[in-house]
Amino acid sequence: MATRTYREAVDHLNSLQSNAATLEAVRASGGRLSQFAIPEMTSDLNKLNVIHITGTKGKGSTSAFTDxxxxxxxxxxxxxxxxxPHLVAxxxxxxxxxxxxxxEVFTKYxxxxxxKLKDNAKVAPNLRTLYPTANLGKQTVNPQTPLMPGYFRFVTLLAFHTFLELQVDATILEVGVGGxxxxxxxxxxxxxxxITALGLDHTAILGKTLQDIAWQKGGIFKASEFVVIPPVAGLSELKLGLAGKHQYQNATLAVHLAKKFIAVQTSESVDVDLPPSxxxxxxxxxxxxxxxTVSDPAxxxxxxxxxxxxxLESLQCCMQWYVSPDAALRTSPQFENRSRVLIFNCTNGRSGNTFLGAMLKGAADQLKAHDAADTDTATLFDQVVFCANVTYADGGFKGDLTTLAIPEADLAxxxxxxxLADAWASLVPSFPKENIHVLPSIEHAVNVVRKLRTSVEKxxxxxxxxxxxxxxxxxxxxxxxxxAL
Known part of the structure; x- marks a missing residue:
């Protein structure tokens, strides 16, 4: 058999993506179609020694800090x-x-x-046969659930298999969609x-205890102890590896998680607030x-x-970081001597007024906080670009970035x-229409930046x-x- 390649692995994996219609059906069901994900996973994973992290926002950063x-x-x-998700690969x-x-390791595992899954799918009439070692109780496969798992579930299974094969001592595990x-x-x-910061603006969780919320929002609360963590002395004085004020909350949780994990695994408690390590x-x-922040190498x-x-929450944090002396205001008082571009996209253009409005309000608040209130938010950006998440100008995707989640009609x-462009024009009516760009690919957007850099003395x-x-x-x-990576 010819050697199988990483490219082939990615192509196979992409075949497991849900298309736009399927994703819409899951959203319409309130996520209930996803309940059949659990039986697809298998057996004894406790040897991975898992730190499990969830939340509405900050779970990825908390995982990175903990790791x-x-x-x-x-x-x-x-x-x-x-x-x-991943960024490039x-x-x-x-x-x-x-x-x-x-x-090579990715392809092998x-x-x-x-x-294994393909072989099992050929012979297994139900999940009890497919996973004989799993504790499934009376659970059998739903007739509408394919035996091959979807994209995220497959990668999760691949991660478990990889970590087991490589015999890791600790696994930091970030939830996917949660629940x-x-x-x-x-x-x-x-x-x-x-459990990181939770969005508590949903009426479905009003009146519930913290444990109830943790179960409904995160679904990972399995222990007998529930602790609301206190601040860590000295942490606020550190310059963290991740920018943004919101990261101190994530770092605090990471410190407590690491201390607890080390204590359980070694029977050695960490008594110092912040040990050197x-x-x-x-x-x-x-x-x-x-x-x-990345300076362009070329x-x-x-x-x-x-x-x-x-x-909304993360976009507000984004503006706190960007409209600050560490980012967009770093050359103040020469603030006006730079040309600024916004490249933006989101999954639903109808959210444009809300998302872009929140960004503009956040920018105005930050300008005021940094004594730059005389700068109009309408002039914060010289160009705004709204582009599709298609990688290249020819309409193609980098293999790892291929997505089937964009409705074809929407993309066309x-x-x-x-x-989004209409929302921006409505929110910032004085913004020059010729500086609002609607583009079909990310490559088109990058080209706008390249041309701007050569055409202005900034x-x-x-x-x-x-x-x-x-x-x-x-x-x-x-x-x-x-x-960047």
């Missing part, structure tokens, strides 16, 4: 980190000792899982679980695409500000992007926000991978 702390506190351990989701697994039926919840007994871990944490004078913020007519700052998929595409097309 960094543990690696520096116990360098003799092999540490696994599973997160989602799917193997970013599965990291060992801080680095994404190689293409991918096809071990793929072939009781998230496929990461198959782990029977995590060592410790963490914890400080080193917090300072050196990296998490690409989240409040990240185009002097162009600086990229990358934040995959895609909720750039419906979402036109709705340096160019580019804020990319609204979608991690968009941020990943920009990193790929603009050639930032070597320094």
């Amino acid at each position: 960094s702390i543990i690696r520096r506190t116990r360098p003799d351990w092999k540490t696994g980190l599973y997160t989602s 799917v193997r970013e989701r599965i990291r060992v000792n801080g680095a994404p697994i190689s293409e 991918f096809f071990e899982v793929w072939d 009781r039926y998230d496929s990461t919840n198959i782990v029977p007994k995590p060592i410790v679980t963490g 914890f400080v080193e871990g917090l300072k050196s944490t990296k998490w690409p695409g989240r409040c990240q 185009h002097a004078g162009t600086t990229w500000f990358l934040d995959g913020a895609h909720t 007519h750039l419906k979402t992007q036109h709705e 340096d160019v700052d580019v804020l990319v926000a609204g979608s991690l998929h968009l941020v990943g595409g920009v990193i790929e097309v603009a050639g930032l991978s070597d320094i």
